[in-house]
Amino acid sequence: MRPTSSTPQDPAGLVFDEIGDVKGAVDITYRTGDPAFYVVSRDGFIVAVRDGAVDPNRLLDISGQIRSGGEQGLLGLTFSADGSHAYIDATNRNGDTEITEYAVGTDGVFDPASKRLLLTIDQPYPNHNGGQVRVGPDGYLYIGMGDGGSEGDPQRRGLNVGQLLGKMLRIDPTPLGDSPYSIPPDNPYIGVAGARTELWSVGLRNPWRFSFDLATNDLWIADVGQNAWEEVDAAWADQGAGRGANFGWSAFEGTHRYNRDQPGDGTVPPIYEYPHGDRGCSISGGVRYRGSALADLYGWYVYGDYCSGEVTALEIKDDRTVGQVVTLTSSLNGVSEIAQGPDGEMFALNVDAGKVFAIRPAG
Numbered sequence: 023m024r025p026t027s028s029t030p031q032d033p034a035g036l037v038f039d040e041i042g043d044v045k046g047a048v049d050i051t052y053r054t055g056d057p058a059f060y061v062v063s064r065d066g067f068i069v070a071v072r073d074g075a076v077d078p079n080r081l082l083d084i085s086g087q088i089r090s091g092g093e094q095g096l097l098g099l100t101f102s103a104d105g106s107h108a109y110i111d112a113t114n115r116n117g118d119t120e121i122t123e124y125a126v127g128t129d130g131v132f133d134p135a136s137k138r139l140l141l142t143i144d145q146p147y148p149n150h151n152g153g154q155v156r157v158g159p160d161g162y163l164y165i166g167m168g169d170g171g172s173e174g175d176p177q178r179r180g181l182n183v184g185q186l187l188g189k190m191l192r193i194d195p196t197p198l199g200d201s202p203y204s205i206p207p208d209n210p211y212i213g214v215a216g217a218r219t220e221l222w223s224v225g226l227r228n229p230w231r232f233s234f235d236l237a238t239n240d241l242w243i244a245d246v247g248q249n250a251w252e253e254v255d256a257a258w259a260d261q262g263a264g265r266g267a268n269f270g271w272s273a274f275e276g277t278h279r280y281n282r283d284q285p286g287d288g289t290v291p292p293i294y295e296y297p298h299g300d301r302g303c304s305i306s307g308g309v310r311y312r313g314s315a316l317a318d319l320y321g322w323y324v325y326g327d328y329c330s331g332e333v334t335a336l337e338i339k340d341d342r343t344v345g346q347v348v349t350l351t352s353s354l355n356g357v358s359e360i361a362q363g364p365d366g367e368m369f370a371l372n373v374d375a376g377k378v379f380a381i382r383p384a385g
Contacts, residue, residue, distance in 0.1 A: 023237045026321025030348050031335055036316055038333075038351060038370055038379040042076030044069055045376040046095065048358045049154065050369050053101035053108075058130055059363060061371070061378055064095035066112070070130055076378060082124065082132035088112045093171075097153025101126070102195075103161050108132060109140070109195065111155045111165065119143040119151060121165060123195055140195055140202045141220075143186050147171025150228040150246075158192070158263075159239040162206050165191040166243070168228035174248060174281065175272035180225050181284055183217040188271065190229065190243070190264060192222035210266035223257065225269040225289060231307040231359050236366055237321075239263060244307025244325055245292075251276035252305040253292035254323065258342065294323075294336055294344045301334075302327025306357050310338065312366030315383050324350070324368060324381075326357035333357065333370060354379075 046064035050071075053060070058070040058077075066085030070077045088096055090113070098111035108124045121143075125136035145151060150168030158164050169180045169188035180188035198204035211217035228246040235242065241257040241264045253276045257264030269292075273284035276295035296302075308325030322335040331354045337345035356374030360381075363369070368381040 024320055026338060026340070027318050028337060028339075028345065029318045030337075030346050031316065031318040031322070031350065033348070033350050035318070035384055036350065037382055037384045038354065039382050040377055041074055041380050042071060042378045043376050044076060044378055046090070046373055047371040047376055047378055048095070048373050049098050050359065050361045050371060050378065051099055051101070051156075052363055053105035053126070053130075054103065055105055056130060059369070060099060060130070062096055062099045062110075064097065064373060065090050066096045068096075068099060068132070071378065074380075081130055082108075082110075082134070084112065087115065089115050089117050093149045093151050093153075097151065098155045098166075100155045100157050100163070102157060107195075109155050109157070109163055111153050113145065113151055114142075117148055118145045119167070121155065121163075138202060141165075141193070143167065145170060146177070152229055154229070154231050156232065156234065158234055158241075160206075163193050163195050163203075164222065164232070164241075165193070166226070166229035166232050167191060168230075169226070169271065175227070178272065178281070178284060180227065180271040181268070181273065183211055183214065183221060183224060186218055186220060188224065188226050189221050190223035190226060190232070191220045193220055208265070223264040223267045223269060225267075225271045225273070227271040227275075230305070233307065233309045233362070235259075235310045236312040236362070236364075237310075240310070242308060242310060242323060243269070244305045245269065245271070246304050247298070248275050248280065250298055251278060251295050252298070252302065252327070254294040254305070254308065254325065254336070255290065256293040256342070257290075293338075293342070300330065302330030302332055304328040306359055308360055309362045309368060311335075311362070311368060313362070313368065314365075315367055316381070324360050326354060326360050326370060328357055328373075331355035331357060333360065350381075
């Protein structure tokens, strides 16, 4: 692993190179052995980026099976370690979250007949649905769930271990008996009275986007704040990668006390937070850069903000604190995700304009 760069990235040294249009673009990912990148539309379809251009042929179209718009729709995609199956997160026509598996052909086309429902989670409100799914370094399926919506965690779900909302979930999508999935044996709430065994981490408001560090397997979560603070949570792999961690919501918004009737002890504070205002109001994470094209950014965490259009890089120091903070652009209004390919190079998505950008060196 190369050492983290401490040289600030000159924003003039990189460009956000538009490579195609995908209406409602919210997620981009890849699968083993496939040179394509897969882009998810909130409207309910998936297309591929091949040879640097968007292929308009839809590999999956479930637009007639979901409710979309705002924070609802087809929200996330990931692939099994061998690339043979895909897992999606979408809000069904009732507005509830469904996690679904599909078989995927060697050509990247999803087989609609193979659809297998793994998990349905009731959503009491239309916002704070989370939406991202990722197969982790351990081969298990991680699912980011918001607190159910409305405002201020009214039913206090974030810290309620009997609820799936407001959590990071971790399941094995392999069926077990009559269940469509099983529970990894080291999940932290196994054997805890009244707790859901799917839970991995608790105390999240709306972990819209999260990622695993390609070099270290650390888990990075961009958790959207209430009305004052946005936060970045780091769960270090050598400390369990978030296993049993309590990130504080709704006892805290960032590092600031919020619902005082919620217990504030034992929480993991964010590695970084920023206030609402000129810098934005809704964080769209976010990856720790592990590519080679932008050497000055190696090891920095890069995220966007939907409201301000800023894309920001955080220097992550050896002592696991944030050093320099560099704004890479202020003109990507509607940014929905900063993601990466297997080589660590980065992409940015704009849900409002329906644009896909590759982040590259200028010139």
